[in-house]
Amino acid sequence: MNENSAGAAAPGSHGTHVMPPSVLIGTAAALLALTAVTVTSSRIDLGEWNVIVALAIACTKAALVALFFMHLKYENRFQLVVLVSAVVFAVLFVAFVVFDTTQYQPSIRAAERQVQAKSP
Amino acid sequence: MSERATSGASTGEALPAPARFLAHHFSSMEAQSETSKLGIWLFLGSEVLFFSGLFTAYGVYRANHYALFRYAHHFLDWKMGALNTVVLVTSSLSAAWSVRCAQLGQRRALNLTLVLTLLLAGTFLVVKYFEYSHKLHNGIAWGAACHPSEHILATLPPAARAQPVPSDLGTFFSIYYLMTGLHGIHVLVGMGLYVWLLRRAGRGDFGPGYYVPVDSVALYWHLVDMIWIFLFPLFYLI
Numbered sequence: 001m002n003e004n005s006a007g008a009a010a011p012g013s014h015g016t017h018v019m020p021p022s023v024l025i026g027t028a029a030a031l032l033a034l035t036a037v038t039v040t041s042s043r044i045d046l047g048e049w050n051v052i053v054a055l056a057i058a059c060t061k062a063a064l065v066a067l068f069f070m071h072l073k074y075e076n077r078f079q080l081v082v083l084v085s086a087v088v089f090a091v092l093f094v095a096f097v098v099f100d101t102t103q104y105q106p107s108i109r110a111a112e113r114q115v116q117a118k119s120p
Numbered sequence: 121m122s123e124r125a126t127s128g129a130s131t132g133e134a135l136p137a138p139a140r141f142l143a144h145h146f147s148s149m150e151a152q153s154e155t156s157k158l159g160i161w162l163f164l165g166s167e168v169l170f171f172s173g174l175f176t177a178y179g180v181y182r183a184n185h186y187a188l189f190r191y192a193h194h195f196l197d198w199k200m201g202a203l204n205t206v207v208l209v210t211s212s213l214s215a216a217w218s219v220r221c222a223q224l225g226q227r228r229a230l231n232l233t234l235v236l237t238l239l240l241a242g243t244f245l246v247v248k249y250f251e252y253s254h255k256l257h258n259g260i261a262w263g264a265a266c267h268p269s270e271h272i273l274a275t276l277p278p279a280a281r282a283q284p285v286p287s288d289l290g291t292f293f294s295i296y297y298l299m300t301g302l303h304g305i306h307v308l309v310g311m312g313l314y315v316w317l318l319r320r321a322g323r324g325d326f327g328p329g330y331y332v333p334v335d336s337v338a339l340y341w342h343l344v345d346m347i348w349i350f351l352f353p354l355f356y357l358i
Contacts, residue, residue, distance in 0.1 A: 016223060016328075018223045018224060021217075024216050024220070025213070028209055028212070028213040031209045032206060032209055035202065038353050039357065042198075042353065042358075051358075054354070058350050058352075061349045062346045065346050066342075069215075069216045069338075069342045070338075075157075076154075078158065079157065079158065079161045082164075083161060083164065083165060086164075086168040086169055087168055089169060089172075090169055090171075093169075093172050093173075093176055094172060094175050094176045094179050097176045097179065098180060105183075105184055
């Protein structure tokens with residue numbers, strides 16, 4: 001922590017934030033612990049919830065990487081806006097396409113069954 | 121830059137390291153590093169969108185063929201995936217540490233962390249190579265070329281062995297090879313960038329006044345780690 005404040009206060013280093021070792025090691029330890037949690041949770045059958053739990057853990061890990069390893073927490077807000085808007089559009093893309101395909105799947109299956117019934 | 125270099129040489133005094141790297145179209149080192157930072161973040165945003173197409177393919181196929189995904193993930197060894205997760209997280213730690221070393225002007229530690237990051241990236245690809253070659257030797261390829269061998273089918277858990285091999289198994293592996301392959305190419309590019317950083321660090325280019333390249337490459341490397349954080353549970357832990 002001492003080194004951190006010394007680094008931040010160094011002359012001519014406006015906007016520089018030196019990550020203290022404790023934060024770096026803490027982030028890595030949290031990431032490894034969450035990896036163990038995600039492996040363990042995948043062995044418990046939660047049905048539909050398995051993928052939701054896995055994605056929630058993955059998002060938490062990604063947030064830890066972004067905030068501390070990529071020091072987004074200490075950056076100009078604009079960098080955060082760039083990343084968050086890219087992620088929002090990526091999520092919209094995946095979600096809308098998946099909703100769309102699942103919406104029409106039952107009627108596609110029904111039509112396929114009809115075609116099969118007609119051609120013996 | 122050449123103008124500055126010659127003026128420095130004519131007065132007989134060497135310019136301080138940071139000023140040597142100030143491009144002529146920037147007013148100050150600070151303006152230059154802020155611009156680089158925004159540039160790299162915009163690039164990372166485009167990388168997220170680049171991968172989103174493949175994640176959509178995954179989502180659509182999984183939503184419609186969940187049973188296939190349950191069946192196919194038995195061919196992937198979660199221990200290999202978990203090992204690679206540990207390798208990448210450690211390399212990310214090392215990359216973040218290298219930025220700290222550059223900011224504090226610790227040249228020996230900078231070299232050490234850069235080498236460590238490079239070695240761990242190489243380890244990731246070696247593990248991936250063993251995974252790919254094991255699959256390809258056993259007929260697990262992409263698309264219509266996917267014909268699992270008797271040998272690999274015998275290693276499946278009993279419940280999966282009782283099922284017939286799904287006809288669209290190759291489609292799952294097309295998605296698998298595309299997503300992990302594109303990620304692997306990113307790892308390879310990252311290794312190239314770390315070799316470049318090592319050469320420059322060896323010349324003594326980096327220090328408290330100039331560390332943008334170390335920071336930018338580390339940011340890219342963290343994004344590569346982040347993508348793997350999603351690929352690991354989505355493929356290995358269905």
